Amino acid sequence: MRDSAEVARRLIGVTLLVDGVGGVIVETEAYDREDPASHTFSGPTARNAVMFGPAGRAYIYLSYGIHWCLNFVCRESGHGAGVLIRALEPTAGIATMIERRGQTDLRRLCSGPGRLGQALAITHALNGMRLDKRPFSLKPRRGRVRVISGPRIGISKAIDQPWRFGLAGSQFLSLPFR
DNA sequence: CTTAGGATCGCCT
DNA sequence: GGCGATCCTAAGC
Numbered sequence: 001m002r003d004s005a006e007v008a009r010r011l012i013g014v015t016l017l018v019d020g021v022g023g024v025i026v027e028t029e030a031y032d033r034e035d036p037a038s039h040t041f042s043g044p045t046a047r048n049a050v051m052f053g054p055a056g057r058a059y060i061y062l063s064y065g066i067h068w069c070l071n072f073v074c075r076e077s078g079h080g081a082g083v084l085i086r087a088l089e090p091t092a093g094i095a096t097m098i099e100r101r102g103q104t105d106l107r108r109l110c111s112g113p114g115r116l117g118q119a120l121a122i123t124h125a126l127n128g129m130r131l132d133k134r135p136f137s138l139k140p141r142r143g144r145v146r147v148i149s150g151p152r153i154g155i156s157k158a159i160d161q162p163w164r165f166g167l168a169g170s171q172f173l174s175l176p177f178r
Numbered sequence: 179c180t181t182a183g184g185a186t187c188g189c190c191t
Numbered sequence: 192g193g194c195g196a197t198c199c200t201a202a203g204c
Contacts, residue, residue: 065186115198
């Protein structure tokens, strides 16, 4: 597969479901092996092992001891590359997501990696699983989409890299693009 | 609308 | 032992 920034860009507009629940990907971030902000920057460890394995799998980690976050593993020279799925526009299983999240605001159902994880019931149990098999489902986007990019969010290193991607004009982004 | 603090725990130095 | 690829709530303008 190609580099993670290209994958991150091409994922915008793709429909992601987990057990039939989810929506259209509207925000992603790319991370790679040579990237100081990436979990893989310092080499393989127990946590990031999946990121050094085959492409097309889920890498899931626990953020701040509370939030399960979903990444797609990419293959790049040296491996250790992936894309963080940061936000969805909810389209399927909305009632289920509202119940899991405990709030009804559609704009905040899946707008952020932690919220998305909660809405889709992402847990460590899905770590390393193939994205082309149950419970995951990916459907190609229809037609063209306008993608914007900018600095990634919530990191302190490599903030100059424009490796955050979003669907232009979407109301479901975790934060606006400047 | 912006900012500040707390929650909470696995990972790595 | 310190610190996050975060989110929520409350308080301040």
